[in-house]
Amino acid sequence: MTYGPNPWHQTNWDWRAAANFMGGGAGAGLIAFAALFGAPAWVSLAGAALVGLGLLAVWFEIGRPLRAINVLKNPNTSWMTREAMVAPFVFAAAAAPWFGVPLGAAGAVPALAYLYCQGRILNAARGIPAWREPLVVPLVIATGLAEGGGLWLLFGASAGAAPLAPWLGFALALIARLALWPAWRRRLASAPRALVAIDAAGRWFKAATLLPLAAALVAAMAPPPSGAALLALQGAAGALAFAGGLWFKFTLVTRGAYNQGFAIVHLPVRGVRRSR
């Protein structure tokens, strides 16, 4: 291991931590979409399973898993505690339709709160310039919703063509993440090593946002394709948006998480002072 003033990538959080943001984001987004636009009960449960898988992955990463309950001890300042506290409500909201309890749009609230917590978890990590930038919060939320919307469309493709409203919600989430990406990226100018990884992922991320957005436009504007073509378009758009979001978050945690290294703002003055 080499230490020095040049930033290096954090080594504490690996793919298991990334999986929490990937599964948690997509799962919470799916639960929110199911609550807002309706879906068979199993769709919400699939979202809960993704959230659960993310939490399970992070449980495998922590050093002392048998003490995991201690994660609930600091709701005053820790967004990780808050995420853990919101999680049971996410599961309850996801399970409610299965047990015949209609929550309607209110079922989306815990899922949205969960997404917000995930964004704030990254934002609070002041050691990582790409994470501490405040725009990471709306970007993570928009990405999670786009992933969830994508999954909603993908799962819904087996049941028939989606109506206009969920397409619109999906398109709005895609537009939001497309708009937030360059704004967030611009603020990372002081983290050039992170930018290399982020830009490499950005090409795929943008493609996985623009293409589904184009599909949403095709589906929303007449004359739409019909029958099997529309369902294929719906499924492909959803899968692409989902995959793009996953790749972005995987990159954000495992490839773009450079620290800022060390820096001194003055050099020591030894002997005669330099004139410059």
Place this chain on the structure above:
Amino acid sequence: MTRWAMVADLRRCVGCQTCTAACKHANATPPGVQWRRVLDMEFGEYPDVQRAFVPVGCQHCDEPPCMEVCPTTATKKRPDGIVTIDYDICIGCAYCAVACPYQARYKTQRATFAYGKASEHETQRHDESRLAVATKCTYCVDRIDDGLAQGLVPGVDPRATPACVNSCIAEALAFGDIDDPQSNVSQLLAENQHFRMHEELGTGPGFFYLWDRDDGADSEDARAERRAAPEPDRAPSSNKGQS
């Protein structure tokens, strides 16, 4: 009140790493874990090259990001400014490690020893509670507390002073109470120009770096001139980090 702080005189540090070794010996940290380390930074291009040796470690911040993010309350800040970790509460999530802008925290998943097999010293000092949790510099808090209980003055009496400060061959490291205007560190800060690392992040580090004297010889005009001059390229020409 008391606010313990460390002062590193960059003009004096010669990069000998004695403090690093003293810390490892005093705290029995495993291979790869250096609560105190000294960076070797080189700036400029030949023949105009400058070198700086920069001791780093936990900065015991006024507003520790590690404490804010810790989900378990294992990380706490004492009224005297020392940031501590309760190894019995920590779950080893390493959130504090990614939140620390000073790369001061470590997590060792399993016991490792310098030469594979544990030496006598390593066997005696092995502490199971420090495995799979976050660890970092404590300012040798046990020495401070024990010394205070005996009426000693941390930073003045070696038995009450962090091991790294005691070991420094150049008196580049100093420790003391910056809330006491008569303390050694307050005097150093009053007599010298200083800065703290990553000040812009608002963490309020309890670790100060001296870089030039602050006396009559250094006129305000001269200082203004240096302030106006472009800073040396902070991207070093080489990265001679210590491992």
